[in-house]
Amino acid sequence: MTKKDILIGFLVGVVASLFGLIFAIQIFGQSDDWGLVIEESIKQGFFTKLMSIGALLNLGAFFVFIRKRQDNRAKGVLIATLLVLALTLVIKFLR
Template identity: 35%
Template sequence: MKVTDMLIGLIIGLAAALTGCFLFIVIFTDYGFTEGFEIMKREGQTGKLITLGAILNLIAFFALLKAKKEIMARGVLLATIILAIATILL
C-alpha cells in the first residue's frame, strides 16, 4: 500500500508540473504548447520552464498533507526532487 501511494504521489507531482508548464506557455506566451516548448528549448530556457511548472507541486503537496495522505505527499516531494535534478542537468 505504501509503495502504490508513493507511486500515485509521484504521478500526481509529475502531472502537476506538466500542467504548470502547459499553463505557463499558454497563458504567458502567444504560442501553443508544442511551439512554445520548442522555442523555449531552442533558447535554452527548458530548465526555467520546468522550475516554473513545478510550482503547482506546492499546491498538490499541501493538499495531500491536509487530506492526511502523507505517503502520497512524499511521492510529490520525490517528483519535485526528480524535476530539480532534471533542471540541473538541462
C-alpha cells in the same frame, strides 16, 4: 500499502508538473503552437525556467496531501518534485 500511496503521489506530482508546464507555456509563450514555444525557449535558454514554474503546482498537491494526513502520497509528490529538479539541472548544465 505505503508503496502504492507513494506511487500515487509520484504520479500526481508528475501530472501536476506537466499541467503546470503547459500552463506556463500558454501564459508566457508567444504562440499557440506548443512545439514552437518549446523550441524557441530551448534556443533562448529559458525552458528550464518554464519547467520550474510548472513545478509550482506540486506545491498545492503536496499541501493537499499533508492537510488530509496522507503523508506517503506527499512523499511521492516530493520525489516527483526532486525528479523535476534533477531534470532541470541536467538540462541547464548540459546546454
